[in-house]
Amino acid sequence: MTTVLTRGTVVIDVEACKGCDLCIDACPPRVLEMTVHEVNTRGYRYPRLVAGCTGCRACAQICPDFCFQVYKYEQPLEIPVLEDLS
Amino acid sequence: MTTVLTRGTVVIDVEACKGCDLCIDACPPRVLEMTVHEVNTRGYRYPRLVAGCTGCRACAQICPDFCFQVYKYEQPLEIPVLEDLS
Amino acid sequence: MSVALLEGSEAIADAMVAAGCRFFSGYPMTPFTEVLEHMATKLPEVGGTCMNAESELEAVGMAWGAAATGTPSATGSTGQGLSLMQESLSEATLARIPLVVLNMARAQGDYWQATRGPGHGDSRMPVLAPMDVPEAITLTQLAFELAYRWRNPVLLFGDYYLAHTASSVDVTRVEHAPLRADDWALTGATSGTGNARLVSPLGSGEYGAESSYADHLVQCAHATEAMLAGIEPLAETGFCDDADVVVVAFGTPAKYVRAAVTRLRAEGARIGYVRPITLLPFPSEILARAARGARTVAVYENSQGQMVDDVRLALEGAVPVQFIGRLSLDSSGFGIAPDLDGDYLRDRLLDVLNVDVLNVDVLNVEVLDD
Amino acid sequence: MSVALLEGSEAIADAMVAAGCRFFSGYPMTPFTEVLEHMATKLPEVGGTCMNAESELEAVGMAWGAAATGTPSATGSTGQGLSLMQESLSEATLARIPLVVLNMARAQGDYWQATRGPGHGDSRMPVLAPMDVPEAITLTQLAFELAYRWRNPVLLFGDYYLAHTASSVDVTRVEHAPLRADDWALTGATSGTGNARLVSPLGSGEYGAESSYADHLVQCAHATEAMLAGIEPLAETGFCDDADVVVVAFGTPAKYVRAAVTRLRAEGARIGYVRPITLLPFPSEILARAARGARTVAVYENSQGQMVDDVRLALEGAVPVQFIGRLSLDSSGFGIAPDLDGDYLRDRLLDVLNVDVLNVDVLNVEVLDD
Amino acid sequence: MERELVLTGIGGQGVQLAAQVLARAAIAEGRSAQMFGSYGGMMRGGNTEATLVLADGPIGAPPTVVETWSAIFMHHDFSEPTRAKLRPGSLVLVNSTVFEGAFDPDVYRVVEVPATDLAVDLGNIMTASMIMLGAYTAATGMVALDSLDAAVADSLPSYRTQHVARNVAAIRAGFDAGPRDLSPAWKVLA
Amino acid sequence: MERELVLTGIGGQGVQLAAQVLARAAIAEGRSAQMFGSYGGMMRGGNTEATLVLADGPIGAPPTVVETWSAIFMHHDFSEPTRAKLRPGSLVLVNSTVFEGAFDPDVYRVVEVPATDLAVDLGNIMTASMIMLGAYTAATGMVALDSLDAAVADSLPSYRTQHVARNVAAIRAGFDAGPRDLSPAWKVLA
Amino acid sequence: MTDRFLPTALPPVEAAHLVDDFGPSLLDVAEHSLCPGCGEPVALRAILEAIEDVGAAQRTIGVIGIGCYTAFANSLDIEVLQALHGRAPSLATGAKRARPENLVITLQGDGDMVNEGLQEVLHTAARGERVTCFMLDNGVFGETGGHMTATTALGQRTKNTLDGRDAEQHGFPIRVSNLIAELDGAAYVARGAVNNAGNVARTKKMIRSALEIQEAGLGFSFVEILTMCPTGWFVDTPDAPDYLTSTLAPVHAPGVLKDVTL
Amino acid sequence: MTDRFLPTALPPVEAAHLVDDFGPSLLDVAEHSLCPGCGEPVALRAILEAIEDVGAAQRTIGVIGIGCYTAFANSLDIEVLQALHGRAPSLATGAKRARPENLVITLQGDGDMVNEGLQEVLHTAARGERVTCFMLDNGVFGETGGHMTATTALGQRTKNTLDGRDAEQHGFPIRVSNLIAELDGAAYVARGAVNNAGNVARTKKMIRSALEIQEAGLGFSFVEILTMCPTGWFVDTPDAPDYLTSTLAPVHAPGVLKDVTL
Ligand SMILES: Cc1ncc(C[n+]2csc(CCOP(=O)(O)OP(=O)(O)O)c2C)c(N)n1
Ligand SMILES: Cc1ncc(C[n+]2csc(CCOP(=O)(O)OP(=O)(O)O)c2C)c(N)n1
Ligand code: SF4
Ligand code: SF4
Ligand code: SF4
Ligand code: SF4
Ligand code: SF4
């Protein structure tokens, strides 16, 4: 068990998402991951956030469906995560 | 009284002429001169030829009204002219 | 202002300026060029803008853009140039753009383009057809009033004669309702307010936010019908009360027809005339009333016959209609009609009257005088 | 060929190829795009050329250029795109270019554009309006024959339904006169002969070397009249002999009208229909004959009413005419008419018949069978 | 004689394909066919409807009909307009797996087919419309079962030919599940 | 009351200018004017014609007239259409210096003015039309002589104002050469 | 595994400040009907944010062409003048001449601008009209089904060039920014792209420069923006950004082509 | 003095051979109605002679625009397809595609090509259409009275710019040859002039090269020809050649802009 420095976070409007994956590649620390089976009411997969967001806004700027609200923490958080098992 | 070497000559369709003067400047040896008072039936002044034509075709190529037929003599002529009095 | 000798092209330009026009755009084509030149001189003097557009399509686009800001605007061409503008004019109607459009036509073959156009769909533009320069001054100003009242393009149908006839006129402003656009025009002021304006041929939610493109088209069709029902049809009639023959013509040729009819009257013929001034809405009722007692109605147009359909539609078979016009052009092709300058017109009228010789007793050199 | 299930857009493309068309140019606009796509596939297979033109103006220009070489050519768009082509189409008529033009229209509001156009002046194009895919195959081929016989553009008036309805059809060549152009088309062969050909809307001296532009326009106007007089007007009529009410409609909506009328007949109503197939020349005589005994003539169009004028002109007041159509579009705006898919049409016909309930005894589920 | 079939469903259920297959099978048997499809936009799950008319000769019916001899309901969403076209005696096939709602059996000849269930059983939910088509064929004899096989091959785009067998199997499963000759299409006058 | 004047000549003779000057003079006197000019192309020596109508009130005449109260013939070339507009009693002024042909003095009131000669005498051949205008004014009293002076200034383009005096002089010379009150324009009903 | 994921349904409870808020504030309705992975909304966002950045939000008139982006006409919170296909630059000219104090922009696609209305934008640029035109360049008519346009790169897949555009058959693409840069009336010409966050940021800077040029009255300004159209290109949405890089960008190279202020 | 002048009414009696014969042989009627000193007939002569030079006289289709040059449509001895104003390149495209074996040219003016039909020629060039377009550039709409066009040089006098074209008021001229040269479909682009005999000769060479490019199937070819319009420029005919040199030529510099065979 380690922690990840997390300077920001996002609110994701998953219902607006059309599952295009653009945010995934856009995120510099790669802290967004698409669902595999879960879909929204329109049937689209959508992204979820893991620890390490920098609040860089890249996801918000690239998302064609305006699904992101980005926040920067006043104080960075250290978020505990499970050790990568690989 | 001298002579001028004349390698060519032109036929001028003065009735077709519209008096634009373009041939005058175009003629390298400057052997075309506009009439001063004489006009054709449409009221335009037109060019006349003096000795020294080279048959270079410049007048024909520039004339907007296709007034020139150009000939080259098989043998250049020496045409006598009055001494320039100036 | 005071009375001056103005060519029609200049008088129309002055009338536009008097009506409040502050933007004009056009592309040269005789005899529209003449108006464009005057606008290029006059508009800057009153703080307006005249654009020598690079083509007719761009001219109508520029006028559309200026008009959308609430700036009284006009454009035009000849009928051929207006053909290029048909898409824009049809859709400008759907976008509810008040725009005055001049057709300085060559002859009269653009009647259908004017009254059955513009372009595709159910869009229509009111059409005003002056017979001479003084009337053009009034109708030009009326065109702006109608354009704004109905938020619709309005067509002024002139010709070469109108553009080139000089007349003693005093171009004064005809008082009309102010050309108000403050409730819809784009000025930037509503941007960023959460309620920004939209001016669009695809609909702008004005018939309900949820209204579809289809709803918009249907609503526009109704608006067009309301407009055509709301505009008073105008026509001049003369000598119709006891007329055997009623002659119908519009525009400059109608002035020739009127002169010919007046002379025939003086010679004793029972002949009258009707001159539609609004071609759309067509003055059907005025015509039907005027032709009630007639034996026949004759239609003269300098074309192969187009308005004649509207005459037939107005009369619904009540009086037989015959077409006595034909296309007549001098070699310039600009619309000067040899038929008007000779015996053609009088001969046709005599044919219709079915007489060879009229009572020539009344014929004397002063017949046209008061 | 053999029977296959083809959408109208493909069947029209096949019919063009069968008629001899070897050049096509167009710019995408639904539902014309569909035909363009098929032409892009089919023409190269027969050694022809299909151009994805950069705009409608360029499309009509390319087709004009190819047609002038004697290559059977076609272009088209929707009504809106055709508005952009109005100058070219009007002048192509003056240049005597045989050209087939498709209007894959959205609804029926382009009737006036089709029959009173193209554009300015006295130019006219014959207009053919199929009601369904099998008829479109025949009329498309007729369009080429007419275009060549009269050296004039010819308009085929279709719609979204026609483009998208798949039908079991066998596109076979309708035998018609060969599309001959060898006496006027440009091939370069007469260049340098001292007698080089000219194909021009301004006239090419064919009416006499000294003929002016004005003469040319007048001669073209006469040629147009001769053409319209020379083409046989086509219409389908049904149940008119003893009909109280005659309903007039064209194109796909006419097929709906026919179905509704057929059903009302089966229910005992004295109702008949006339379906103009050539919109220009309009089948006025057929209509007048069919409507002779009728109490009223009702006109259905999916527009605010345009053909209704031609119906009135045909009947000249002999039978009262009422308009029972209106513009009806689903939210796509492509021309699918909710009015046709529900009770609207039948209700209007019942209104005209002036009955609430028909003799329902004859109503049964099999009425539409043979 | 003209026979109408209106199919309704939501995007992705194969409604248009089923209509095409039936049309091609009928054409192969020498009949005339006319088909008009409509879609309510490009979004997933939008409405889709097809109107198919089959006949012995030229077809008089317009692209869409106000009354239909038969209908297939793949889904209840957007199905109201189709329901409005039914007339007394119309044959109604319902995909009972997903369809919510009911039809009065005194007015219509109703056949319930659990098409989506059967399709899932066959291993591909996408073939539900083929199941319905098989059942419809059983109920009407509109075409011979064999005619449908070839029509399936003709109706799939070339990059999907590997799916022919699966669709043919679905048609046969549907045929087996359908009531035989409930509403014979052509026999009346044959 | 409307008075028509048709002027005809060849390009360069000042026909249009003469018509304009007369129109402006009449307007200055409170009358209405209407004028339509036509030119037969841009070549030198082409036809030129102007139709002028003056009246006390709104003008009913169209741009060109089929009959004219008066005419001025500056040249015989292209003059046939104008001649056809004469009616019995029309006033006809002829530039006798160049005009070839004759008018029947029993039918028309004919005035011959050697306008081109007079203009040459005055030092400018271009003012021939002003000579005719002066003579016409003498014969008709259409406008007061003084009114023409101001009208000349108004009718010349600004880069030609130096020519005003010359034209005024020509008008006066023509006036002196013309017959006084041969065909009074307005007095009949005045 | 689930607990790897952080809650993203609501704003954070920890002290934090908002740095980016769903749709741009000049858009009333964020939801739209454009395809998954479409680049056009991304470009639109950059344009709208730049308008705010230059402080012109309440003075802007946007003239919109006809293409997929037209779907936004109803939901923008700037005044919109909807043009016909290809005609936006002339409308913008009329609007700007009538109201010089406004910021006037156009939003057009490649089909709209380089096919139907090529001469409109060139004439407007040559005139040095004080307007800013934005072109969303995806090399296809997205709206009508994804056919080739006049900008389609050689080798690019479209509905009618499924094997890639071939010069022999379909001619060569037009680099319209380069043409405009050649015109003396053009004061600023740049080409950006929205296929990754870095390009979006660079493009936004170009947009801002273009608007500033207009505000300064220096002439015509223009930004071409390469956008993804996975639908018209027949590629999966995650592959579209790379497809843009490898296909469109080599022909239509991003960068500033002209800037009179430099 | 009279005897200084030689007889020019008849061919010489001395042995001589004809080297240039009045009008070009591909012109049936030499007489025309264009103004004195107009450059358009001069350019036309060069084009017609070049067509003969490349041996295509009996294979040529000439598509003609609308301007003063249209007056020749009736007297040319090559087949003429008269186009509407601005539309010649599309007609030429259709004709060439239908009959690839023909030499297809257009003859247009600056008003026709750069105003009304700018996008026609650009699209045709981009497509690499195997046609040759000739533009007679005098910077005015000669035919309709001499107004400014989109190519009018800054400072040039026209009917509506009597004090010279001013960029602020009338915008900047378009150098259309430069735009065309930027297009990959264009194989040959040159600009000539007919204001003196040397330039006429150079221009004729350009015309010949352009036609040869078409014959070789190498793509689109284009020659702009600067022509005098003394009427529209309001200059005396003898001054027009110099006016061209000092006004038009600095903006529209003569020379070969592109030649793929080099
Ligand atoms: C005059 C005209 N022709 C054709 C159309 C059909 N049409 C609508 S959008 C469009 C293409 C738009 O392409 P582009 O501008 O590149 O936008 P995109 O769809 O790629 O976003 C076309 C051809 C039209 N609306 N108007
Ligand atoms: C659609 C259309 N608009 C306008 C005109 C009027 N018009 C005829 S020629 C011309 C200008 C021609 O200019 P250019 O091509 O430069 O030729 P030039 O007269 O200078 O030789 C114009 C505007 C027309 N014929 N058609
Ligand atoms: S703000 Fe930056 S780091 Fe955070 S999720 Fe978005 S792209 Fe990733
Ligand atoms: S970029 Fe937006 S629409 Fe695309 S997957 Fe991410 S959140 Fe969904
Ligand atoms: S041929 Fe040459 S030298 Fe002879 S007159 Fe002509 S230009 Fe002068
Ligand atoms: S160039 Fe021709 S038209 Fe001009 S002056 Fe010389 S001969 Fe006459
Ligand atoms: S078709 Fe292309 S441009 Fe249009 S919305 Fe879809 S992805 Fe975007």
Ligand code: SF4
């Ligand atoms: S106006 Fe100009 S281009 Fe036209 S003929 Fe006269 S000089 Fe030549």
Ligand SMILES: [Mg+2]
């Ligand atoms: Mg695009």
Ligand SMILES: [Mg+2]
């Ligand atoms: Mg020019």
